[in-house]
Amino acid sequence: MGHTTRRDFVTASVMSFSGVLLASTQATASPRAAHSDTAPDPQLIEDLVSANHILAHEGIVDGYGHVSARHDRNPGRYLLSRDLAPALVTTDDILQYDLDSHPIGLKGRSQYRERFIHGEIYKARADVKAIVHNHSPGVIPFSLSKVPLRPVFHMAAFVVEGVPVFDAPHALGIHELLIANPQLGQALARTLGNKPAVLIRGHGAAVVGTSLPMAVGRSVYLESSAKIQAEASTLGGEVTYLDLEAARHMVDESYSRAWELWKRSIRMR
Numbered sequence: 001m002g003h004t005t006r007r008d009f010v011t012a013s014v015m016s017f018s019g020v021l022l023a024s025t026q027a028t029a030s031p032r033a034a035h036s037d038t039a040p041d042p043q044l045i046e047d048l049v050s051a052n053h054i055l056a057h058e059g060i061v062d063g064y065g066h067v068s069a070r071h072d073r074n075p076g077r078y079l080l081s082r083d084l085a086p087a088l089v090t091t092d093d094i095l096q097y098d099l100d101s102h103p104i105g106l107k108g109r110s111q112y113r114e115r116f117i118h119g120e121i122y123k124a125r126a127d128v129k130a131i132v133h134n135h136s137p138g139v140i141p142f143s144l145s146k147v148p149l150r151p152v153f154h155m156a157a158f159v160v161e162g163v164p165v166f167d168a169p170h171a172l173g174i175h176e177l178l179i180a181n182p183q184l185g186q187a188l189a190r191t192l193g194n195k196p197a198v199l200i201r202g203h204g205a206a207v208v209g210t211s212l213p214m215a216v217g218r219s220v221y222l223e224s225s226a227k228i229q230a231e232a233s234t235l236g237g238e239v240t241y242l243d244l245e246a247a248r249h250m251v252d253e254s255y256s257r258a259w260e261l262w263k264r265s266i267r268m269r
């Protein structure tokens with residue numbers, strides 16, 4: 001066996017430490033890198049495109065409004081179309097964003113100004129997997145009135161949980177109706193709290209769900225419920241609202257039957 005010098009010992013020690021450090025770094029960094037680069041399930045992208053078309057077909061959005069889905073394999077990202085009318089969205093239009101609403105691979109494509117609605121709610125609500133922002137006309141009057149949305153319609157029984165109203169000027173002293181920056185997105189998420197939807201004064205609503213069918217279904221039936229409540233209030237006399245306990249057990253919020261019908265409807269156009 002050869003004689004080991006002090007220099008040989010120090011060199012070997014440094015190389016050994018460097019190898020351990022590199023291996024440790026690779027062990028911790030590689031899964032994160034692989035996770036961040038994981039593509040979403042193609043079915044999720046197809047469902048997101050369908051959600052855009054369904055909301056347009058049902059009159060919940062027109063040229064404006066948008067719907068997103070949390071990335072199914074990376075909860076730190078979400079999927080949202082480029083700036084486009086929902087009825088025109090295709091799979092090629094779907095972009096990935098981090099939760100600060102920075103795009104991944106924008107490639108010169110335009111973005112929705114109000115994407116911060118999505119990023120900030122996803123940050124605040126780990127349970128949320130899909131978000132719809134719309135300007136449905138039956139709902140907007142309740143954002144302007146002191147009359148709250150109440151549970152009147154069994155398909156929108158989730159309204160029993162309450163639908164708060166976000167008023168940016170009062171909340172932040174900002175005279176801006178569009179949720180076009182992180183500060184407003186964070187304030188909106190705080191107003192939403194743990195509720196299924198939040199109204200935005202003079203603007204529209206943000207509706208959340210644990211799935212795309214839920215967020216879409218809630219958006220469709222929130223509009224219907226608002227119209228029914230407004231119509232009932234014009235008849236005179238007292239309006240009977242849904243009982244709290246009954247409302248909580250009244251509808252399957254998977255909206256699975258409606259979701260399949262809506263998907264078939266858009267395919268038959």
